[in-house]
Every structure is written in structure tokens, then in C-alpha cells.
Amino acid sequence: MSDILDRICGDKLDHIKACQAARPLGEVTAAARSADPVRGFENALREKVKAGGYGLIAEVKKASPSKGLIRSDFDPATLARAYARGGASCLSVLTDVPYFQGHDDFLGQARGAVDLPVLRKDFMLDPYQ
Numbered sequence: 001m002s003d004i005l006d007r008i009c010g011d012k013l014d015h016i017k018a019c020q021a022a023r024p025l026g027e028v029t030a031a032a033r034s035a036d037p038v039r040g041f042e043n044a045l046r047e048k049v050k051a052g053g054y055g056l057i058a059e060v061k062k063a064s065p066s067k068g069l070i071r072s073d074f075d076p077a078t079l080a081r082a083y084a085r086g087g088a089s090c091l092s093v094l095t096d097v098p099y100f101q102g103h104d105d106f107l108g109q110a111r112g113a114v115d116l117p118v119l120r121k122d123f124m125l126d127p128y129q
Helices: 003-022 025-033 041-050 076-085 104-113
Strands: 057-060 090-094 118-121
Touching (some): 076 104
Parallel strands (some): 057 090, 090 118
């Protein structure tokens, strides 16, 4: 693994430990069980293609390690609505904090603004996530 990926994974594992200390797995599991049902990410892509369109996954991203800040006026809900109007089939929302300036709340903000299926994009290293 490259040095940057080693660093990212180490930082992510530290972040997960802090999250686990602040909110036990039982609470996370209960919240997941009571959450709204999934919206069918794969099906949305298939249906769009079946109808003759493109199965476009639009990315809601504030920053990246290589580019830095992408949008100073970043608002996940506003971006989600714009992508939906533009014909996106699904959304991918960056939630990684240190490297993409993301936040777990961005996922809910984007999902709450549109009816599209939403995917959390992050460095997933532990079942707790």
C-alpha cells in the first residue's frame, strides 16, 4: 500500500475508535434499523439504462486531497437538487472528514433533499461504519 493510503487508513481507524467511544455500536445499529428504507441504487441505474438513458452517479464532494477545496459555497442539499434536476440516477456523497472535508451529516442532507438513491463514499474499514 502507498504511504498516503497507509496514512489515510491509520487516520480513519483512529476516527472510528473515537466514534465508537462517543456512540456505542448498539446505538448505531438501532438507528440503522429505524432509518427509512433504502431506495434501490442498483435498480435506479438499471431502470435509467433500460429507458434508453445513462445511469449517472453524481458525486457530492466538497474537497479532495489532490485539488483541495472544490466548492467554497458547498451545500449538500443544493447540490443534490441540482444533480437531480440534471438527470442523475443516484448520488455518491463523500463523508471522509480529514481528506475530503466531508461529514456524516452530508449524507442525510443530500438524501433529505431528493428522492434519488444515495451512497456513502468513504474509506470503509470497520463494520461499525
